[in-house]
Amino acid sequence: MSSKFFTVRAVLFDLDGVLVNSRAPVERQWRIWAREHNHDEEELLKVAHGHRSIETIQHFAPELDLKAEAAEMERREIEDTDGLELMPGAKELLHSLPASRWAIATSGGRALATSRLRYAGLPVPRVLITADDVTRGKPDPEPYLAAAAGLGFAPPDCIVIEDAPYGIDAARGGGMPAIAVAGTYPIEQLRGAEFLVRNVSEIRAEFDGERVALRCQSDLSTR
Numbered sequence: 343m344s345s346k347f348f349t350v351r352a353v354l355f356d357l358d359g360v361l362v363n364s365r366a367p368v369e370r371q372w373r374i375w376a377r378e379h380n381h382d383e384e385e386l387l388k389v390a391h392g393h394r395s396i397e398t399i400q401h402f403a404p405e406l407d408l409k410a411e412a413a414e415m416e417r418r419e420i421e422d423t424d425g426l427e428l429m430p431g432a433k434e435l436l437h438s439l440p441a442s443r444w445a446i447a448t449s450g451g452r453a454l455a456t457s458r459l460r461y462a463g464l465p466v467p468r469v470l471i472t473a474d475d476v477t478r479g480k481p482d483p484e485p486y487l488a489a490a491a492g493l494g495f496a497p498p499d500c501i502v503i504e505d506a507p508y509g510i511d512a513a514r515g516g517g518m519p520a521i522a523v524a525g526t527y528p529i530e531q532l533r534g535a536e537f538l539v540r541n542v543s544e545i546r547a548e549f550d551g552e553r554v555a556l557r558c559q560s561d562l563s564t565r
Contacts, residue, residue: 345559346537348519351499353439353547353554354489357448357455359391359505359526360542361432362462366425371418372398379403391526392506394449394479412473416451428462429523431543436464438547443554445469445493447485447502469493481508483516490516501556503542510534521545524562538562 358364372390376383381402390398396412403411436444445467448455452472459466469492476484486509490500502513505523513520514534522535523542532538539545539560546557 343561348556350501352493352495353444354502355446356504356509362458363427367422392508394473416454420457430541435542445489447471447489481511483512486516507531
């Protein structure tokens with residue numbers, strides 16, 4: 343069992359795979375889309391997790407109306423809640439943080455993000471950066487830079503909690519350390535993170551009025 347401490351001013355979360363387990367509906371809907379457009383399901387899923395829908399569609403079918411296809415995918419994912427569930431420790435970790443000290447930056451659209459948060463019984467944060475708010479999605483750092491700016495903190499004062507290598511790359515590109523959550527991607531693809539946990543129940547947060555102290559404890563390793 344290893345542990346690591348981080349002292350920061352704000353925590354930036356990814357949503358899917360970190361706070362909400364949406365793997366079942368995400369994969370189900372992308373498999374349907376892949377079959378509809380004659381693409382390999384497994385190859386598509388290697389790209390879909392952690393990317394904006396519009397960028398996944400552009401990668402596999404650039405000839406389509408990208409905005410219309412992405413909107414349809416969001417509609418399907420909002421309606422599909424079978425298997426959608428709260429991630430262990432998510433509610434407790436969020437409740438241990440002041441509302442002014444955490445944000446979410448997700449590759450999903452705003453309607454999808456808010457519907458999943460409400461379904462899981464989680465608060466919608468004051469700062470919620472979605473696919474609708476950026477011109478470049480992860481692995482570009484724009485989503486996390488926007489989240490940090492929305493909270494009013496410099497990137498080096500923030501830490502990112504992510505489950506996808508694209509998100510870890512986005513954090514590092516923005517000058518922020520990252521804690522990786524295992525499960526969505528193989529551990530070997532998460533080695534850019536400073537620490538690896540099974541889920542956020544292995545992270546404890548304490549706020550002293552100025553800074554957030556995070557204690558992470560896990561038997562996993564990114565090294």
